[in-house]
Amino acid sequence: MRKEATVLVVDDDQSIVELLRDFLENDNFQVVTADNAAQALAVLKQELIDCMILDIMMPGQNGFELCRQIRSESSIPILFLSALSEDVDKIRGLALGGDDYIVKTASPGEIVARVKAVLRRSSSQQELKRKVLDYGRLSLDLSTREVFVDGRHIFLTPKEYDLLQFFASHPKFVFTYDQLLEKFWQGIGDKHTVRVHLSRLREKLEADPNHPQFIINVWGVGYRFEGESNENHSYS
Numbered sequence: 001m002r003k004e005a006t007v008l009v010v011d012d013d014q015s016i017v018e019l020l021r022d023f024l025e026n027d028n029f030q031v032v033t034a035d036n037a038a039q040a041l042a043v044l045k046q047e048l049i050d051c052m053i054l055d056i057m058m059p060g061q062n063g064f065e066l067c068r069q070i071r072s073e074s075s076i077p078i079l080f081l082s083a084l085s086e087d088v089d090k091i092r093g094l095a096l097g098g099d100d101y102i103v104k105t106a107s108p109g110e111i112v113a114r115v116k117a118v119l120r121r122s123s124s125q126q127e128l129k130r131k132v133l134d135y136g137r138l139s140l141d142l143s144t145r146e147v148f149v150d151g152r153h154i155f156l157t158p159k160e161y162d163l164l165q166f167f168a169s170h171p172k173f174v175f176t177y178d179q180l181l182e183k184f185w186q187g188i189g190d191k192h193t194v195r196v197h198l199s200r201l202r203e204k205l206e207a208d209p210n211h212p213q214f215i216i217n218v219w220g221v222g223y224r225f226e227g228e229s230n231e232n233h234s235y236s
Contacts, residue, residue, distance in 0.1 A: 005119055006030040006048065010040045010063070011055040011081070016104070020053065023108040024115070037061035041069075049076060051119055053111070054098075056082040056089070064096055071097035077118045081111065087174075094170050095179045133168050135227035138205065138214060140168055149205055159184065160201045167215055167225035176222040198223060 009020050012035050021031045032047060034040040036058050043049065052070075056063035067078055079100040080093040090101040099118045102111055131142040139148045145161050147154045156164065163184060167175075177191045185193060202209040216226050 005050040006032060007115060008032045008034065008040065008043055008047075008049045008052045010034045010037070010052060010058070010066070012036060012058050013055070016055075016081075019108055020111065023112050027112050027116075029112075029115075037063075037066040037069075040066060044070070044074070044076075051077045051079070051115055053079050053081050053115065056080060056084055056093070064092060067093070067096045067098055077121075079111075079114060079118055081106075091173060091175060091179060094173060095175060095183050133165070135168065135214070138168075138227065140165055147205075154204050156201070156204060159197060160204070163197060163201060164205070164215075167223070168227070171225045171227055174218045174222055174224045180222065194222075 007024055007029050009017050009024075009031060010033075011017050011020075014035075017033050021033065024031050032043055032049065034043055037060060040052070040054075054063045054067060061069075063080060063082070067080075070076065070078065077099045078097065079102060080090075080098045081102050081104060082089065082093075083104045085103045085105075093101045099121070100114055102114055106114075133140040133142065137150050140146070141148075142165065145165075147156055147161065147164065163180075166183070177194050178187075180194050181187055181189050184197075198215055199209070202212050202215060205214055206212045214225060214227055216224050218224055
């Protein structure tokens with residue numbers, strides 16, 4: 001994270017905006033604010049923003065819709081900050097491209113810490129560094145889209161790689177069939193579509209595909225990624 005990174009706070013509750021502004025500025029961040037999605041899009045066109053804190057329940061276009069729109073053209077880190085605390089809302093936010101999801105009961109200090117963590121993990125286009133997700137036996141080089149298992153390069157199709165990177169970027173989260181279909185197949189297909197692709201992916205990754213270590217079935221719901229991540233490594 002470079003000094004004085006700029007954070008865009010998007011929320012129609014001015015008391016929350018001002019509280020976050022105080023804590024972020026106290027930690028040497030530059031802060032820009034917007035009351036709604038239209039204002040946020042205008043700011044993104046005019047200023048260089050390093051990270052967004054995005055509310056969900058706003059008048060007009062909501063945060064989920066805004067995130068989907070931004071993700072069609074930008075990889076800017078997005079942290080959802082919402083009163084919606086159900087797991088289904090958190091999973092939806094991540095599936096749409098959010099980098100983190102924070103419930104509004106969190107303290108301002110925790111929110112600032114989560115902003116810093118997301119910025120450290122960010123693989124923004126401005127950084128000329130290789131980013132690696134390291135899970136011990138399994139590693140993904142995000143800059144070259146290469147995958148290694150036990151040090152051996154594994155060839156994946158573009159769809160297989162995108163699926164694996166998505167799961168590996170959100171360990172322990174359970175993603176439903178419908179969420180995966182929406183994200184990777186624009187909602188076209190059924191459970192069989194997801195199962196076939198993940199079965200092929202497991203055959204390439206797993207020592208025993210019938211007893212997977214990485215992508216695990218959650219019966220009747222979907223899948224989750226298992227694995228203890230080593231700290232992300234950067235190489236110049």
